Amino acid sequence: MMFQIDFKSGKPVYLQLADQVRYAAASGALRPGDPLPSIRPLAEELRVNRNTVAKAYAELESQGVIETAPGKGCFLKENNSPFTKQVRQKLLITEIDEAVVMAHHLQVDRDRFLALVNERLDYFERKSGATKRDD
Amino acid sequence: MQTDIPIIELKNLTRRYGKVDAVNGLSLTVRPGRCYGMFGRNGAGKTTTIKCLLNLLRPTSGTARVFGLDPQKNEVAVKSRLTYVPDSVAFYPWMSVRDTLAYLASFRKHWNRDIETDLLQRFQLDPNQKADRLSRGQKTQLALIGAICPEPELLVLDEPTMGLDPIVRREFIETVIGAYQSGEPQPRTVFVSTHLISEFEGLIDEFTIIEQGRELLTMEADSARDRFRKIRARFVQPPGSFELPGALDVRRNGRELEILANGNSEQLLEKLRARQPEELRCESLSLEEIFVASGILKKANL
Numbered sequence: 001m002m003f004q005i006d007f008k009s010g011k012p013v014y015l016q017l018a019d020q021v022r023y024a025a026a027s028g029a030l031r032p033g034d035p036l037p038s039i040r041p042l043a044e045e046l047r048v049n050r051n052t053v054a055k056a057y058a059e060l061e062s063q064g065v066i067e068t069a070p071g072k073g074c075f076l077k078e079n080n081s082p083f084t085k086q087v088r089q090k091l092l093i094t095e096i097d098e099a100v101v102m103a104h105h106l107q108v109d110r111d112r113f114l115a116l117v118n119e120r121l122d123y124f125e126r127k128s129g130a131t132k133r134d135d
Numbered sequence: 136m137q138t139d140i141p142i143i144e145l146k147n148l149t150r151r152y153g154k155v156d157a158v159n160g161l162s163l164t165v166r167p168g169r170c171y172g173m174f175g176r177n178g179a180g181k182t183t184t185i186k187c188l189l190n191l192l193r194p195t196s197g198t199a200r201v202f203g204l205d206p207q208k209n210e211v212a213v214k215s216r217l218t219y220v221p222d223s224v225a226f227y228p229w230m231s232v233r234d235t236l237a238y239l240a241s242f243r244k245h246w247n248r249d250i251e252t253d254l255l256q257r258f259q260l261d262p263n264q265k266a267d268r269l270s271r272g273q274k275t276q277l278a279l280i281g282a283i284c285p286e287p288e289l290l291v292l293d294e295p296t297m298g299l300d301p302i303v304r305r306e307f308i309e310t311v312i313g314a315y316q317s318g319e320p321q322p323r324t325v326f327v328s329t330h331l332i333s334e335f336e337g338l339i340d341e342f343t344i345i346e347q348g349r350e351l352l353t354m355e356a357d358s359a360r361d362r363f364r365k366i367r368a369r370f371v372q373p374p375g376s377f378e379l380p381g382a383l384d385v386r387r388n389g390r391e392l393e394i395l396a397n398g399n400s401e402q403l404l405e406k407l408r409a410r411q412p413e414e415l416r417c418e419s420l421s422l423e424e425i426f427v428a429s430g431i432l433k434k435a436n437l
Contacts, residue, residue: 007336010364010419012357044313047305048337049170105408 001029001037005046013048017056022065025076028128036066036074140203142167142289142324143188147197149348150183157183159348160197165341167288168322172342172356174332174426180348181328182222185293188326189219201289215244217289218282222297224274228267232260232277239281246284250314254280258306272303279307283315290315292327296334308334332423339422344429351429360419363428364400368392368412377410379403384431395420395428 001024005013024030039057043050057074060066066074103113143165150158158180165171175181186192187199190206190213199206206213226235232255240246255262258276260269269277275295282290290311296304316323329335342359344351354362363383368374370390379385382403384395390413396403400417407415420428 005337007360007421008418010361010417012361013337040313040316043316044309046337047308047312047334049340050312050316051168051170051340052337 003037003042003046005048014052014055014059017053018059018065021056021060021076025065025079026124026128028124030076032076032078034076035072036076038073140167141165141200142169142202143171143326144200144203145184145187145197146200148184148187148194148199149196150180150187150192151195156348158187158194161345161348161350162197163343163350163353165324165326167324169340170325170327170335170338172332172335172339172422173326173328173345174330174342174422175328175345176330179345181345182293183348184345185219185291185326185328188291189214189217216287217291218285218287219291220275220278220282220293220295222294224278226266226269226274226277228265230266231262232264232266232269233262235266235277236281236284240284243285245286247286248284250286251280251284254283254310254314257310272299275299275307276303279310283310286315286323288322289324289326292325292329294329294331295327296329296331304331304334308338312338330426332426333421336422342422344426344432346429346433352425352432356422359422359425362398363420363425364396364417365420365424366392366394366396366400366403366407366415366417368394368407368416369414370410370412374410379406384428395431 001020003017003020005016007013009016011019021030021036030036036057037045039050039053043053046053057066057068061068061074064077067077068074100113108116141164143163145161145163148158148161149156161180161184163171163173173181173184183192187194188201188206190210193207201213202216204213227238230238236251254276258273258280260273260276260280264273266274266277279295292311296307299307311325315325325338327335327339332339336356339356341353341355343353352359368391370392373390374387374392379394381397381399382394383397386393392407394403394407396417404415404417425432
């Protein structure tokens with residue numbers, strides 16, 4: 001997978017990396033069992049500190065998105081979060097709230113917002129469905 | 136290994152040349168495993184500071200500690216654990232690349248031959264080439280190989296990429312990230328002074344901006360990018376003047392406003408949205424932009 005760093009986004013670099021892995025997992029660009037790039041070449045390529053990449057992977061591992069096989073590197077895990085349903089929903093709600101606030105400022109009303117959410121859900125479903133069929 | 140001892144610790148470091156205070160009461164702490172940037176304009180005191188760490192200069196007052204040791208009293212102990220790439224490198228002109236590296240290795244307890252071979256290949260340096268036939272970029276590459284092969288705990292870089300072409304610069308940074316940082320067992324610390332900041336953006340964990348030998352700002356890179364933001368707003372009509380309390384700087388140009396936010400971008404955005412701008416954008420300042428804006432920061436007494 002290809003990563004992209006934007007220092008002007010205001011988001012810490014390690015979170016940008018972690019988010020991109022999560023996005024790739026959701027969209028099917030990364031599938032369970034797929035290896036993630038090793039820390040050193042990825043850090044070199046992006047010209048970021050190795051600690052930054054290591055921090056991103058540590059975060060993903062603690063959230064159960066990836067797992068480390070000693071001596072082999074990191075791999076995408078089967079999609080089962082270690083958190084309880086309640087915690088998972090809470091995590092999601094903060095993200096949804098942000099989108100809701102954003103929608104308000106951009107004058108996107110409730111119906112349009114919900115339609116967009118459905119559209120995006122369909123989009124991700126199609127995308128990951130398509131990659132599964134490639135097998 | 137005691138990891139709680141800072142790799143570098145400066146306390147009120149002052150170094151005077153005659154009547155000029157090149158470094159004037161500088162304090163900073165570099166923790167193990169960090170990549171620490173010292174940013175400043177030419178003449179801000181960066182090289183003088185580094186020379187005090189290496190006992191190439193003695194402080195007029197204040198203290199410099201490296202690995203918790205006094206570089207004046209424990210010069211060998213300090214220098215054997217660090218390497219240094221100065222802003223302009225010079226080698227014995229009659230020595231070949233191979234001889235130069237062998238000569239440098241003779242001063243070191245440890246020298247990683249594999250890294251040496253890798254890097255010579257990567258930089259496409261001919262081991263038989265005489266040092267005086269090397270270009271400026273190649274000399275810096277040779278110095279970098281010499282600094283990385285001993286696998287020191289601390290790598291000190293003084294304006295390392297000045298005068299190099301963009302491709303050599305890029306390779307330089309990649310090498311510091313790849314070859315130098317790859318040693319896992321002990322943390323590898325980088326202390327880099329530069330005013331060419333953008334190349335080091337991704338590498339820097341923490342930085343100090345110095346001006347006229349004094350500290351202007353010390354921050355973690357991520358928190359700095361979070362705190363300093365540039366907001367651009369465009370209105371249908373010239374917005375007239377209204378208060379934007381807490382903005383570090385406001386520039387007006389007809390219907391456009393450019394505002395420098397200092398940890399208060401949300402409040403400022405809220406104020407601007409209330410005036411229904413045609414376009415409203417907010418982005419973080421890069422470390423280089425933060426450095427350039429440091430004049431404004433100074434006026435704001437940060």
